[in-house]
Amino acid sequence: MPSFLKEFFNRNGTGMGLTILGLVLFWTIGLIILPQLSMLDFSFRPNLPPPEIGGPKDVYTLENYKYLIYGPEGGSQDYNTVDLRVFFRTLVAAVCVTIFNLILCYPIAYYLGQSKGSHIRIFAIMLIIPYWINEILRAFALRIIFGETGVLNTLFTGLGIWDTPFDFIRNDIALYAGLGYAYILLMIFPIYNVIESLDRNQIEAARDLGAPWWRIHWRVVIPYAKPGISSGCTMVFMLSAGALAAPQILGGPSSLWFTQLIYQQFNDNNDWPQGAAYAVVLLVTCILFVLAMMRLFKVNMGDIGK
Amino acid sequence: MNSSFLRISIWVYLAIFFAYLLGPLVIMSITAFNSSSFPRISPWECLTFQWFTELFHDQRILNGIKNSLIIGMGTVVLSVAMGLAGALMLTQIWPKLRATYYTIIIAPILIPGVVLGISTLVFWDRINRMLGLGADSVLSNGVFLTVIGQSTFIASYCMLVLVARLQRYDTALTEAALDLGATHAQAFRKILLPFMRPAIASAAVLAFLASFENYNTTTFTFGEYPTLTIELAQKVRYGITPAISALAFIIVALTVFFALLNEAKLRRQELVAAARRNATVQDLGGKIRLPGFFAGNMAAVLLVVFAVATITVVGTATVYSPDQCIANVKEQKRLEAERRIQELRKQREEQRKQREAQEAEQGGATQSAPKPSNNSGFGGVFAPGALGGGTDAEPEAEEPPKGNGGFGNVFDPNSLSGDQ
Numbered sequence: 001m002p003s004f005l006k007e008f009f010n011r012n013g014t015g016m017g018l019t020i021l022g023l024v025l026f027w028t029i030g031l032i033i034l035p036q037l038s039m040l041d042f043s044f045r046p047n048l049p050p051p052e053i054g055g056p057k058d059v060y061t062l063e064n065y066k067y068l069i070y071g072p073e074g075g076s077q078d079y080n081t082v083d084l085r086v087f088f089r090t091l092v093a094a095v096c097v098t099i100f101n102l103i104l105c106y107p108i109a110y111y112l113g114q115s116k117g118s119h120i121r122i123f124a125i126m127l128i129i130p131y132w133i134n135e136i137l138r139a140f141a142l143r144i145i146f147g148e149t150g151v152l153n154t155l156f157t158g159l160g161i162w163d164t165p166f167d168f169i170r171n172d173i174a175l176y177a178g179l180g181y182a183y184i185l186l187m188i189f190p191i192y193n194v195i196e197s198l199d200r201n202q203i204e205a206a207r208d209l210g211a212p213w214w215r216i217h218w219r220v221v222i223p224y225a226k227p228g229i230s231s232g233c234t235m236v237f238m239l240s241a242g243a244l245a246a247p248q249i250l251g252g253p254s255s256l257w258f259t260q261l262i263y264q265q266f267n268d269n270n271d272w273p274q275g276a277a278y279a280v281v282l283l284v285t286c287i288l289f290v291l292a293m294m295r296l297f298k299v300n301m302g303d304i305g306k
Numbered sequence: 307m308n309s310s311f312l313r314i315s316i317w318v319y320l321a322i323f324f325a326y327l328l329g330p331l332v333i334m335s336i337t338a339f340n341s342s343s344f345p346r347i348s349p350w351e352c353l354t355f356q357w358f359t360e361l362f363h364d365q366r367i368l369n370g371i372k373n374s375l376i377i378g379m380g381t382v383v384l385s386v387a388m389g390l391a392g393a394l395m396l397t398q399i400w401p402k403l404r405a406t407y408y409t410i411i412i413a414p415i416l417i418p419g420v421v422l423g424i425s426t427l428v429f430w431d432r433i434n435r436m437l438g439l440g441a442d443s444v445l446s447n448g449v450f451l452t453v454i455g456q457s458t459f460i461a462s463y464c465m466l467v468l469v470a471r472l473q474r475y476d477t478a479l480t481e482a483a484l485d486l487g488a489t490h491a492q493a494f495r496k497i498l499l500p501f502m503r504p505a506i507a508s509a510a511v512l513a514f515l516a517s518f519e520n521y522n523t524t525t526f527t528f529g530e531y532p533t534l535t536i537e538l539a540q541k542v543r544y545g546i547t548p549a550i551s552a553l554a555f556i557i558v559a560l561t562v563f564f565a566l567l568n569e570a571k572l573r574r575q576e577l578v579a580a581a582r583r584n585a586t587v588q589d590l591g592g593k594i595r596l597p598g599f600f601a602g603n604m605a606a607v608l609l610v611v612f613a614v615a616t617i618t619v620v621g622t623a624t625v626y627s628p629d630q631c632i633a634n635v636k637e638q639k640r641l642e643a644e645r646r647i648q649e650l651r652k653q654r655e656e657q658r659k660q661r662e663a664q665e666a667e668q669g670g671a672t673q674s675a676p677k678p679s680n681n682s683g684f685g686g687v688f689a690p691g692a693l694g695g696g697t698d699a700e701p702e703a704e705e706p707p708k709g710n711g712g713f714g715n716v717f718d719p720n721s722l723s724g725d726q
Contacts, residue, residue: 004399004400008398011398012394012398012490013489013490013491014490015490015491016490016491016494017490019391020391020394020395021395023387023388023391023392024388024391024392024395026388027388027391027392027411027457027458027461028407028410028411031414031426031454031457031458031461032410032411032413032414032458033410034429035422035425035426035428035429035430035458036417036421036425038425038428038429038432039421039424039425039428039429042428042432104323104326107316107319108319108320108323111316111320121569121573121605122605123320123324125565125566125569125605126324126327126328127327128565129328129331129558129561129562129565130327130328130331132515132519132561132565133331133519133554133557133558133561134518134519134534134535134538134554134557135519135520135521135535136519136521136535136538136539136542137334137538137550137553137554137557138330138331139542140334140538140542140546140550140551140554141330141331141333141334141554142330143542143546144330144333144334144337144345144346144546144551145329145330145333147346150346151333151346154346181326181327181330184327213312234416235415235416238416238417238418239418241418242417242418242419242420242421242522243418243522244419244420244521244522244525245521245522245539248539248543249539249542249543259418259420259522262420262424263420263525266424266526272428275424276424276428279418279420279421279424279425282418282420282421283417283418283421286418
């Protein structure tokens, strides 16, 4: 038995030690690692009816990944333009949502982190309350607002700014507003946590030395808050690229989100290996993108969890 | 920069921000009380509580709530247990493994929920097949799969909450208990668990809420047991009714209530602690006056206002009957529809007459030499040049003439509605 395991059992006793170890192993291996590997393995297999699984036809194949790039075999087009376009659109839109949230949330996080008083607590409650409401209901609320006879259209046509109702849903404005709305809190809290620990004297010193307010932010606050900003951005990007509810409810009829394609493969086409392949592509691309961004902005992985 | 300008702009910014954050919820809550069968604020028809009645008679919603509660409880138990074990392991693990271990247990937060749902489904399906069990075994049961799938990432949230408190735990306490002859299990139950209780409670609440509102993972694993969120999503996707707003209103009200309750309690504890700190020894000797529940406690005041408002609303709902108002609105709508039909009929008539006249004109035009349209005697009804094209004239005539058709103001909508 390795020494650290012996020490572990000495510290916790055999019964307790086994319970802790069992739970941790079940979680890390049984729930996190093996299912992911299983999905990866599954994505390289053909779609077979249950009796044929494990039979001679059940061999590894790249077919599912080829489908994403080249489309169905013998199809009219060289590339699977529909799915690929959806894929890139999802990534670009997720980046836009992340940037939008960062711009929206940074001033609030800075304000909450730097001011003292009892009203800050009330603000914090007001921030958290929407987050406790069901995700579906939040999207539904935005649909009431952005619908064709919704509040915004009634307001603007009533005021005579527009003659005809503007279709927010078909133009994807509702979708972006909904995605941004859903993940505001995940952007604010990491930034707030870091800025709260920033020594006010640093800002005052910069001000005394004659720095304008934007330079104080650029040279003092933002470098200090970088770990918080990067973990906020990572979370918002990953979650909005993987969002399913908001695109289903707020997306226009002609625009799809990549997760919706995965959902269709599973539920409508009943092609699990294909869906698994798409899920793997989404997961791997998102992780690579985040890692690339972290390298670009010189952030360490260890800073993210703080 | 001018500081008062900066101050004002901060407040404006805060106002816009919170309007974006809370506005949708407020508007959605209001639509629950409008009798219009599509959730909207304007036009406001009648104050009604019928959507709440409808909601409470919806079997699918009620069934969804039941499933959500069952799954939520399973998830709370499993993920708090795993989170606590994970946190204990994190404080003791071999330092070389620590970073890898931390990455693994934190990863589920960042993995998209869709991917977690799919991997759970695929993995347990395979296990099920390897064990040779049928399609109706426990391992392919919707409740089991959903609890497992949700716990994968909810346990990470719990672990983060628990490890924050665990770091302040003094392990000397456990060692003292062991020296005094307690078994490891006793030391855990009597020493560590009481210390961790507040964190366990907040982890449990967090886990329950996360489970209750989860959609992305559950949508792949629910099987025969749709949760409330799944049912809501189905309803919202295929036609929306104010009954959903009514449900949302209830959830918003409950959330606000518990948030205020919690805040009021915390604030009171703080005030009590402050009073104790400032009190002299004599005060503590017996006659210390603790601050009342309301003194300096805004959250408590809000809480009471909120409770009174709720009671008023529920009280009104039991005696209020919007039937008369709804009947009025219905009557108005009928009249409106009638008026529209009449208007349309008149318009058609007018168009027909115009077309006839135009055909006559065209007939004339083909015989005589083409003339500039200004001279045709129709004034500004047609666009200049429309007649010169011959065939182009037909679509132009579809456009109803507005007021200058020579019929005076007979077709002004107001003149008809004035009679009724």
